[in-house]
Amino acid sequence: MSSPQHPFAQSPYQVRFEWGTDGLARLAPADIVVVVDVLRFSSSVIQAVERGETVVMDAASRAVSINGVAVAEAASGLVLMGGLRNAAAVAGAVLAEQERRGERTSVAVVAAGELTSRERGARLRFAVEDLFGAGAIIAALADRGIDHSSPEAAAAAEAFRPLRGAMRHLLTASGSGRELADRVDEVHAAAAVDASSVVPVLRGGAFEAFAAGTP
Template structure:
């Protein structure tokens, strides 16, 4: 019910950047989410490592992963974005390379449940350059590829009315998908995590469609949909 309200109640004035005419939309971070027209479903993509960490914990039988209870699993990028998406009234999913096809199937299942055309905003989190007020958002190749994987999976299932932004991310993933493991391990975030002894998490994040677990945010915690 919340998802239906997201696209019908107190909608902001249209802008050239809100992508409202497209079913599948894409923009970066909390500011990008605010730029887009309200969507029924928001897919948060923070590949290294919020999306992957939460998904893997649910894979390994965790009942739920709270946004607040476990700081190590959380992210200065993905967690605030998930909270903002939840506040918008959308259904909030976590996606990435590891579960892209399952996320796309979940979006279609939500559309079936709603019995109405369902808009999907795919939001790569990017990386903040610092934690202080005014920190800028850095492009993160791992999140571009993760978002592109989700858009490509949606398109493969027939949800292909994508904005130019979403289409560009999709083609980046389609063109580079065979190299995704190398690209993630060689990325700045991948190298940083490897230096911290978390190289296994980077490799897990690059495993294409390795799981059917789709985290959905309910009441401040992610559970498996």
């Protein structure tokens, strides 16, 4: 893990942004880590928790997303699951946690990205849907006054803002979306900005609904 003084740790900033488990390790430790894996881990977990389910990080979860699970398992502190579908809700949960703590609370938004293959040693591929998902959350945080963002985080937010209204088209047309052409309904659900008020939080190896005021 990076020391807080490392140039890539983004430690001077309250809101930080990186990619994958290596990126998470580069960041200074944060009070809250938001895992973003829009297609399909974040969105499937969000929708399951909407239905009142608890999602255990097990073999079934890894079958959906090896990299998303890996980021969640490597994270410490309060671990939330976010995406386009619940960006505003995640920002609200972060603000509620900061108010509960009574002090400035640091946030690491980590995009999972996509693996080039499922083989060991596979490289992480840039995934535009995760950039947009992270940017939506960072923009929503800024709208609530949590706006001391690193340049990396600010760039992600500004990638999302002007394209907010085109998410459905952009996700469907992206490489990841085309790969999931037989699951287009899932892609459309993942692209629905702020359709959900649910924020999954990782507790005891499973995601459940975040409740404000609960440590």
